[in-house]
Amino acid sequence: MGSEGKIKGNVLVTGGAGFIGSHTVLQLLKEGFFVSVIDNLDNSLEEAVHRVRVLAGPHLSQNLRFHLGDIRSKDDLEEVFSKSSYDAVIHFAGLKAVGESVAKPSLYYNNNLIGTLNLFEFMGKYGCKKMVFSSSATVYGQPEKIPCVEDFKLKAMNPYGRTKLFLEDIAHDIQKADPEWRIILLRYFNPVGAHESGLIGEDPKGIPNNLMPYIQQVAVGRLPELNVYGYDYPTKDGSAIRDYIHVMDLADGHIAALYKVTTAENIGCVAYNLGTGRGTSVLEMVNAFEKVAGKKIPIKLCPRRPGDATAVYASTEKAQKELGWKARYAIEEMCRDQWNWAIKNPFGYRPRP
Numbered sequence: 001m002g003s004e005g006k007i008k009g010n011v012l013v014t015g016g017a018g019f020i021g022s023h024t025v026l027q028l029l030k031e032g033f034f035v036s037v038i039d040n041l042d043n044s045l046e047e048a049v050h051r052v053r054v055l056a057g058p059h060l061s062q063n064l065r066f067h068l069g070d071i072r073s074k075d076d077l078e079e080v081f082s083k084s085s086y087d088a089v090i091h092f093a094g095l096k097a098v099g100e101s102v103a104k105p106s107l108y109y110n111n112n113l114i115g116t117l118n119l120f121e122f123m124g125k126y127g128c129k130k131m132v133f134s135s136s137a138t139v140y141g142q143p144e145k146i147p148c149v150e151d152f153k154l155k156a157m158n159p160y161g162r163t164k165l166f167l168e169d170i171a172h173d174i175q176k177a178d179p180e181w182r183i184i185l186l187r188y189f190n191p192v193g194a195h196e197s198g199l200i201g202e203d204p205k206g207i208p209n210n211l212m213p214y215i216q217q218v219a220v221g222r223l224p225e226l227n228v229y230g231y232d233y234p235t236k237d238g239s240a241i242r243d244y245i246h247v248m249d250l251a252d253g254h255i256a257a258l259y260k261v262t263t264a265e266n267i268g269c270v271a272y273n274l275g276t277g278r279g280t281s282v283l284e285m286v287n288a289f290e291k292v293a294g295k296k297i298p299i300k301l302c303p304r305r306p307g308d309a310t311a312v313y314a315s316t317e318k319a320q321k322e323l324g325w326k327a328r329y330a331i332e333e334m335c336r337d338q339w340n341w342a343i344k345n346p347f348g349y350r351p352r353p
Helices: 018-029 046-065 074-081 098-101 105-125 161-177 210-218 246-263 283-295 316-325 331-344
Strands: 010-014 034-039 065-068 088-091 132-135 182-188 190-192 226-229 244-246 269-274 299-302
Touching: 010 283, 018 034, 018 046, 018 088, 018 246, 034 046, 034 074, 074 105, 074 210, 088 105, 088 246, 098 105, 098 161, 105 161, 105 246, 105 299, 132 161, 132 244, 132 246, 161 269, 182 331, 190 210, 190 246, 210 226, 210 283, 226 283, 244 246, 244 331, 246 269, 246 316, 269 316, 283 331
Parallel strands: 010 034, 010 088, 034 065, 088 132, 132 182, 182 269, 190 244, 226 299
Antiparallel strands: none
């Protein structure tokens, strides 16, 4: 914490019990912030927040408050905003599975759009006009060229991506209408890994939608094989290429964005990619994980999924230049930390059934 141990600010984190949220909350506490979390535990467990307290230690964990609530509920938001005054909001809360969004679009529009509109309303009402928003690389759709640069023309290929795209547009409109707002849109690429302690990590409910938790569940014997979607892409091994980024790098990216949004004047509403700037194929990732875990991952090659792009990775120059942030971890370390979390928590935050 700062030299005199004084609190650097009070931050509200929506969805702070989730995968990226919990890792960011831990870094915020270590950085000397007071943190309030609101989460409806729809796709997370309060156990994650307890473990963040353990990792932060008895002194810093006193600076963490947890509210069980839903940002779609104005009563819940009133409760959170009326009790405390916030310097900024880091907004993670939302549903994030591409396949599920194609099957249940109204669920995604309801959850992601209405929840965020409510949040903007209450931030305005209580004079807290600084936000760091979880956007996504899905806003680039199937990019015409790579790496993806922030000023590319945006187009989403599925309802989940569209919710992120609409919310970016809404953020721009709100900021244009009231220049007091400062909003940073962080476009994440593919978050993986876990905290090095193995105490917190990704724990999706049901069958995982993302590659790494899926590999992990196969490795610990919870699932028989890994479905690899798409084996005929025009890439060196036929599998799709993505930009995987360690969740701790991502958490540090939020701290850098928070400093920018709270200290820099007139930033308006601005987007940054958070990725490594390197593309790794799905099969390369499987291979790296097998090396770390010392076991073979049985795979089943499946047809491509609708709405999936061939290759997507980030240009990271803007974040480096303007936020002073750069990813530090390589895929070997992502796999190492993911496997450490898997061995210690084969059933995630839940006890063995």
